[in-house]
Amino acid sequence: MDLSFIGTMFLRILGGLPLTLNLWGLSLLGGAILALGLNLLRTTRVGDKVASAYVFVFRGTPLLIQIFMIYFGLAGFGFIRHSVLWPFLREPYWCGLLALVLNDAAYTSEILRGGLRAVPRGAVEAGRVSGMSRFTILRRITLPLAIRQALPAYSSEVISMLKATALVSTITLMDMTGIARAAISETWRAVEILLSAAAIYLALSLIVTQLSVWIERRLSPWQFQRTNR
Amino acid sequence: MEDLALLGFGPDGWGKVLVQAGLMTLAVSVAAFVVGLALGTLIAWGRVSGGGMARALAHGYTAVMRGVPEILVIYLFYFGGRQVVTAVGTALGFPGPFDISGFMAGMLAIGLISGANQAEVLRGAWQAVPKGTIEAGRVVGMSRFTLFRRVIAPQALVTALPGLGNQWQSVIKESALVSVTGLVETMRQVSVAAGTTQEHFLFYAAGAAIYLAITTLSDQLFRLAERHSLRGHQQGGM
Amino acid sequence: MTDTSKTVLSIAGLRKSFGANEVLRGIDLAASDGDVISMIGASGSGKSTLLRCIPMLEIPDAGTVGVGEDRVSPRGGRLTRAEEATVRRMRCQLGFVFQNFNLWPHRTVLENVIEAPLFVQGRARSEAVDEAMALLDKVGLAAKRDAYPAHLSGGQQQRVAIARALAQHPRAILFDEPTSALDPELVGEVLKVIRSLAEEGRTMLIVTHEMGFAREVSSRVVFLHQGHIEEDGTPAEVFGAPKSERARAFLASHFDRNRQG
Numbered sequence: 001m002d003l004s005f006i007g008t009m010f011l012r013i014l015g016g017l018p019l020t021l022n023l024w025g026l027s028l029l030g031g032a033i034l035a036l037g038l039n040l041l042r043t044t045r046v047g048d049k050v051a052s053a054y055v056f057v058f059r060g061t062p063l064l065i066q067i068f069m070i071y072f073g074l075a076g077f078g079f080i081r082h083s084v085l086w087p088f089l090r091e092p093y094w095c096g097l098l099a100l101v102l103n104d105a106a107y108t109s110e111i112l113r114g115g116l117r118a119v120p121r122g123a124v125e126a127g128r129v130s131g132m133s134r135f136t137i138l139r140r141i142t143l144p145l146a147i148r149q150a151l152p153a154y155s156s157e158v159i160s161m162l163k164a165t166a167l168v169s170t171i172t173l174m175d176m177t178g179i180a181r182a183a184i185s186e187t188w189r190a191v192e193i194l195l196s197a198a199a200i201y202l203a204l205s206l207i208v209t210q211l212s213v214w215i216e217r218r219l220s221p222w223q224f225q226r227t228n229r
Numbered sequence: 230m231e232d233l234a235l236l237g238f239g240p241d242g243w244g245k246v247l248v249q250a251g252l253m254t255l256a257v258s259v260a261a262f263v264v265g266l267a268l269g270t271l272i273a274w275g276r277v278s279g280g281g282m283a284r285a286l287a288h289g290y291t292a293v294m295r296g297v298p299e300i301l302v303i304y305l306f307y308f309g310g311r312q313v314v315t316a317v318g319t320a321l322g323f324p325g326p327f328d329i330s331g332f333m334a335g336m337l338a339i340g341l342i343s344g345a346n347q348a349e350v351l352r353g354a355w356q357a358v359p360k361g362t363i364e365a366g367r368v369v370g371m372s373r374f375t376l377f378r379r380v381i382a383p384q385a386l387v388t389a390l391p392g393l394g395n396q397w398q399s400v401i402k403e404s405a406l407v408s409v410t411g412l413v414e415t416m417r418q419v420s421v422a423a424g425t426t427q428e429h430f431l432f433y434a435a436g437a438a439i440y441l442a443i444t445t446l447s448d449q450l451f452r453l454a455e456r457h458s459l460r461g462h463q464q465g466g467m
Numbered sequence: 468m469t470d471t472s473k474t475v476l477s478i479a480g481l482r483k484s485f486g487a488n489e490v491l492r493g494i495d496l497a498a499s500d501g502d503v504i505s506m507i508g509a510s511g512s513g514k515s516t517l518l519r520c521i522p523m524l525e526i527p528d529a530g531t532v533g534v535g536e537d538r539v540s541p542r543g544g545r546l547t548r549a550e551e552a553t554v555r556r557m558r559c560q561l562g563f564v565f566q567n568f569n570l571w572p573h574r575t576v577l578e579n580v581i582e583a584p585l586f587v588q589g590r591a592r593s594e595a596v597d598e599a600m601a602l603l604d605k606v607g608l609a610a611k612r613d614a615y616p617a618h619l620s621g622g623q624q625q626r627v628a629i630a631r632a633l634a635q636h637p638r639a640i641l642f643d644e645p646t647s648a649l650d651p652e653l654v655g656e657v658l659k660v661i662r663s664l665a666e667e668g669r670t671m672l673i674v675t676h677e678m679g680f681a682r683e684v685s686s687r688v689v690f691l692h693q694g695h696i697e698e699d700g701t702p703a704e705v706f707g708a709p710k711s712e713r714a715r716a717f718l719a720s721h722f723d724r725n726r727q728g
Contacts, residue, residue: 056441057437057441060398060440060441060444060445061402061437061440061441061444062401062402062403062404062405062406062416062440063402064405064406064408064416065405065416065419065433065436065437065440066437068420068423068429068433069429069430069433069434069437072423072429072430072433073423073429073430073433073434074430075429076428076429076430076431077430120569120572122565122567122568122569123569123570123571123572125524125565125569126563126565126569126570126571126631127571128522128524128558129522129524129558129561129563130558130559130563130582130583130587130631130635131555131556131558131559131583131587131588131635132583132586132587133555136586136587140582140586141571144573145571145572145573148573159295159296162298163296163297163298163299164298165298166298166299166300166301167298167300167406169300170409177298177300177301180301180304181304184304184308188308188312189312190304190305190308190309190311190312191305191308191309191312191313194301194304194305194308194309195305197301198293198297198298198301198302198305201296201297201298201301202292202293202296202297204296205295205296205297206292206296209292219573220573221615222572222573222615222616222617222618223617
């Protein structure tokens with residue numbers, strides 16, 4: 001293998017890192033907010049049906065088709081072309097981000113739901129008898145416990161979203177994968193280029209894995225530290 | 230209404246090719262899942278009862294496949310496979326260039342990714358097999374292989390079924406990525422139809438419906454299988 | 468007991484059903500300042516439900532519950548917005564100790580005790596910590612201030628739960644079978660703490676199966692049967708000369724069991 005070629009390609013692909021990080025971070029942020037909303041929606045009967053249908057559709061279909069549907073499909077509707085959102089929905093960046101947010105929300109809402117279900121009833125009752133309001137119980141007891149419970153599954157979801165951002169390269173965006181794809185069609189030296197790109201993604205995912213272990217230890221010290229009785 | 234005729238089976242309808250594409254999605258998914266199951270079993274074996282070297286290899290493989298985008302792996306098999314096959318072919322004196330089919334590249338790539346995930350499921354299920362039943366097999370003189378085939382695998386498979394069901398769902402969705410190789414499966418076919426007719430939303434919605442149908446139906450099948458496999462295990466249930 | 472001016476806690480006409488199962492069939496009960504009332508009865512007699520109705524963990528179908536100057540009479544098994552505010556005020560005047568401790572697993576011992584003073588009553592942190600440490604010292608767990616509940620024995624967890632209840636500055640403390648979830652060798656340490664609270668003159672309502680303990684610490688004993696109060700009197704009256712046949716049978720079987728155990 002040609003090391004200087006790999007080095008050149010590595011640097012070239014790193015040029016797409018800001019876009020990858022941007023889409024990754026924003027889709028996780030938007031997805032988390034929407035996921036919280038979906039779980040709040042589930043407190044009403046109709047809302048529960050709506051949330052279930054949403055999750056069913058977005059988890060049951062490939063992300064790629066969701067991206068294409070938003071990027072190519074929405075333009076077919078006159079009311080969208082004439083709406084204030086059109087300047088955004090015309091751009092591949094916003095379409096890609098929107099698809100990632102919607103997709104992440106479906107998975108994250110299920111992870112959060114699992115976490116919420118695992119909160120012990122007694123911990124909530126103890127909050128109620130001490131006079132806490134619903135909001136205080138949510139903020140001080142339910143959410144902290146649910147988030148701790150959901151953390152391992154969520155760290156997998158964070159890594160899944162990193163990998164998911166690679167799909168925006170199919171709608172002309174020049175993220176790391178988009179740059180790699182372009183470089184392949186110029187040079188036809190696919191193996192070196194793809195391995196360089198893969199190494200960067202792998203490094204990022206390993207950082208997340210380490211980070212999540214660290215956060216888990218910080219948030220749930222009772223699971224790791226042993227004190228003498 | 231004429232829009233919907235586009236999805237029908239008439240002369241202008243795309244119905245027939247969409248059904249064929251759906252079948253191709255199923256074919257590539259099944260092939261990839263089987264590759265993944267075989268590889269996953271091997272890796273799980275390595276992680277549970279292998280030596281330090283096998284364990285480290287299995288662990289590293291899982292970490293790599295978990296951290297690299299699926300689409301890169303598919304590209305690697307498709308473009309890289311072509312590059313490798315051509316290099317080998319010309320070295321042997323055959324006139325190139327050579328090609329690797331999208332089906333083959335997709336099946337291998339998704340199978341290898343799924344293998345890493347299925348290994349995790351199988352390992353968990355394996356380790357959940359009650360130790361006593363394994364000891365009972367040992368004391369009647371079973372070999373390691375017989376023990377695996379007659380005692381461990383049947384029990385672990387029951388535990389693993391829900392997890393494997395999830396992996397199958399992932400494989401179906403990942404199979405859409407094989408469209409980048411030009412293989413005419415569902416995703417590719419609806420893109421072509423959408424481009425030809427300029428009815429983008431209609432055809433992507435139809436594509437989404439095909440995936441939903443496949444994922445939902447197979448989910449039901451897995452549930453049935455789960456119930457069936459649990460028949461003898463009532464005392465271990467709720 | 469007859470001095471109604473010092474009534475801390477009052478229950479009148481309380482009814483509660485779960486589906487077709489009527490668990491409480493009209494309960495009247497009042498506790499004055501300094502009363503220690505033990506509630507005894509077979510499982511399913513409704514004593515735990517009665518206790519849980521006081522802070523509205525279960526919302527009664529009919530009847531009135533009063534704590535201090537506040538009272539609510541919920542109808543139809545749910546609370547209106549105004550009633551919810553009243554219930555919160557009532558809860559702030561009560562301490563509740565659960566059978567399963569229900570400590571918050573993500574907070575240390577000290578954090579469990581100062582949680583409500585800080586986030587419900589809005590008190591200053593340093594003051595809440597000082598008081599919490601005094602309470603932890605009282606239950607013998609000051610040294611465990613930074614431990615998490617998962618690292619404590621059941622008896623220790625229950626003692627922290629008692630300190631948490633005391634941090635409410637409660638006018639009355641409610642105990643829901645405080646020793647039922649404990650290993651036998653840990654029961655004593657918890658009973659010792661409750662006994663010391665009785666000696667301080669705290670107002671307490673205790674649902675318990677520990678007959679000997681009830682007899683020893685209570686000023687009053689209430690025997691529940693199928694959602695009714697069947698006996699209500701001093702320990703000497705209820706344990707010594709129960710009026711109803713059912714109370715006699717219940718006590719006989721319990722003292723037999725205790726003797727065998």
